[in-house]
Amino acid sequence: MTNCLERGMVHVKKKYLSLLFLVAFLTMLGFGIIIPILPYFAEDVGASSLQIGILFASYNIMQLLFAPIWGMLSDRIGRKPLIAFGLFGFSVTFILFGLAESYAEMLAYRIIGGIVSAAAMPTVTAMVADLFPPDERAKGMGVIGAGVGLSFVFGPVLGGLLSGWGFGVPFFVSGGVALLTFLIILFALPESLPREKRTGSSRVKRGNPLTALFGPLSLLYGIMFIVSFAFAGLETTFALYINDLYGYSSKDLGYMFLVMGIISAFVQGGLIGKMVKSLGEPLVLAIGLILYGIGFFAIPLAANFWALTLTLSLFGAGQGMIRATGTAMITQRTTQGQGVTSGTISSIDSLGRILGPLAGGAVYEWYQSGPFLLGGILMVVMLILFRARYHRLPEPSAQA
Structure with a gap:
C-alpha cells in the first residue's frame, strides 16, 4: 500500500x-x-x-x-x-x-x-x-x-x-x-499551496523581503545578486568586445550564446539532480562559482571564435549549477512563505540586471577587459565568503 x-x-x-x-x-x-x-x-x-x-x-x-x-x-x-x-x-x-x-x-x-x-x-x-x-x-x-x-x-x-x-x-x-x-x-x-499553509491561516506568519535580505540568508542572496550583476555586465559588453578586437558580428555572437544556452539547459535539466545527490548542494554551488570565475578570467586570453565559445560554455555550465542550487538552498532555509522568498530572489536578480550593465559599460570605457576581470574578482570573493561562512547558515528545514 x-x-x-x-x-x-x-x-x-x-x-x-x-x-x-x-x-x-x-x-x-x-x-x-x-x-x-x-x-x-x-x-x-x-x-x-x-x-x-x-x-x-x-x-x-x-x-x-x-x-x-x-x-x-x-x-x-x-x-x-x-x-x-x-x-x-x-x-x-x-x-x-x-x-x-x-x-x-x-x-x-x-x-x-x-x-x-x-x-x-x-x-x-x-x-x-x-x-x-x-x-x-x-x-x-x-x-x-x-x-x-x-x-x-x-x-x-x-x-x-x-x-x-x-x-x-x-x-x-x-x-x-x-x-x-x-x-x-x-x-x-492544479494549485500547489493548501489553504492551511497560506499566510491567511493564523498558523502561518507573513514574510518581509527586507528582513530576508539582511537576515541569516544574506550570504546566499548576496551570491545570487553578484552572479546576476556580473553576468549582466558581461552581456552588455561582450558584443562590443568581440567586435572591437576581432570583428565578430552579431551572427557570430548568436552562435556563441546558442552553445552557452544549450549547455546551461543540459546541466540544469539533466545533471543537477545527480550532482547534488553525489556531491551536495554547497559543493555544486562552489563549483559553479569556480566555473564562472574561470570563464571571466579566460575571456581576455581567448583569441578566436572557438576559444571564446568554449569560454561562454563555462558560464552556461556554471549558471545552471549556481541558480538551481542557490535557489534551492534559500527555499530550504527560509522562515517565510515560499512566494515572498521566490519574489525576493527575483528582485535580487532584477537589481543585478539593472546595475550590471551600468557598471559593465562604465568599466569597458576605461579598459576593454575590465568588466571580465571585475567579474572574475567578484567570483573569487564570493567563493571565499561562501566557503568561510557557509557553516553559519541555518540548517535546512523539513517544513520549508
Missing part, C-alpha cells in the same frame, strides 16, 4: 514538473523572442539609444519592485491565480506594445508589463518549492531553469525570423504564446 502511494506521489510530481517546465519555457520564450527586436522597433518610432536603455531598465525596475509583492500575495491566496494573472498581463501588454506608434506608448506598456508579469515566474519557483522536499528541490529548480535556458536559445532565433514580417509581429507572437500558456494554467495546472 505504501509503495503504491509513493509511486502515485512520484507520478503527480512528474506531471506537475512537466507542466511547470512547459510554463517556464513558453513564458520566457516570449521574452526571448523580443530581445533582438525591441531596439530596432523602438528606433523605428524615433527613440534614442538612451530611451531604448530606459525601455529595458523600466521593465527590470518594475520587476524588482513588484515581484516580492506578488510573492506575498501568492502566499496568501495561492500560486495558480498569480501565475495566471501574470501570464494574462504579459499577453495583453506585449500585444499592445506591438501596436504602439510612439515611444510614450512603448514606455507605458513596458512599465505596466513589468508590473504584471512579475507575478508569473517567481510564483512558478514557489510552486516547485511547495511540491518538492528540501533534498529534491535542486533537481526541480534545475528542470525549471532548463526550460528558461532553452527559451533563450530558441527565442531570439524565432524573433529574428518573425521580424521579417514587421517589428510588431514578434510581440504579437509573444503575446499569443503567453495567452496559450495562460490557458494551460487555467485548465491543466
Whole structure:
C-alpha cells in the first residue's frame, strides 16, 4: 500500500514538473523572442539609444519592485491565480506594445508589463518549492531553469525570423504564446499551496523581503545578486568586445550564446539532480562559482571564435549549477512563505540586471577587459565568503 502511494506521489510530481517546465519555457520564450527586436522597433518610432536603455531598465525596475509583492500575495491566496494573472498581463501588454506608434506608448506598456508579469515566474519557483522536499528541490529548480535556458536559445532565433514580417509581429507572437500558456494554467495546472499553509491561516506568519535580505540568508542572496550583476555586465559588453578586437558580428555572437544556452539547459535539466545527490548542494554551488570565475578570467586570453565559445560554455555550465542550487538552498532555509522568498530572489536578480550593465559599460570605457576581470574578482570573493561562512547558515528545514 505504501509503495503504491509513493509511486502515485512520484507520478503527480512528474506531471506537475512537466507542466511547470512547459510554463517556464513558453513564458520566457516570449521574452526571448523580443530581445533582438525591441531596439530596432523602438528606433523605428524615433527613440534614442538612451530611451531604448530606459525601455529595458523600466521593465527590470518594475520587476524588482513588484515581484516580492506578488510573492506575498501568492502566499496568501495561492500560486495558480498569480501565475495566471501574470501570464494574462504579459499577453495583453506585449500585444499592445506591438501596436504602439510612439515611444510614450512603448514606455507605458513596458512599465505596466513589468508590473504584471512579475507575478508569473517567481510564483512558478514557489510552486516547485511547495511540491518538492528540501533534498529534491535542486533537481526541480534545475528542470525549471532548463526550460528558461532553452527559451533563450530558441527565442531570439524565432524573433529574428518573425521580424521579417514587421517589428510588431514578434510581440504579437509573444503575446499569443503567453495567452496559450495562460490557458494551460487555467485548465491543466492544479494549485500547489493548501489553504492551511497560506499566510491567511493564523498558523502561518507573513514574510518581509527586507528582513530576508539582511537576515541569516544574506550570504546566499548576496551570491545570487553578484552572479546576476556580473553576468549582466558581461552581456552588455561582450558584443562590443568581440567586435572591437576581432570583428565578430552579431551572427557570430548568436552562435556563441546558442552553445552557452544549450549547455546551461543540459546541466540544469539533466545533471543537477545527480550532482547534488553525489556531491551536495554547497559543493555544486562552489563549483559553479569556480566555473564562472574561470570563464571571466579566460575571456581576455581567448583569441578566436572557438576559444571564446568554449569560454561562454563555462558560464552556461556554471549558471545552471549556481541558480538551481542557490535557489534551492534559500527555499530550504527560509522562515517565510515560499512566494515572498521566490519574489525576493527575483528582485535580487532584477537589481543585478539593472546595475550590471551600468557598471559593465562604465568599466569597458576605461579598459576593454575590465568588466571580465571585475567579474572574475567578484567570483573569487564570493567563493571565499561562501566557503568561510557557509557553516553559519541555518540548517535546512523539513517544513520549508
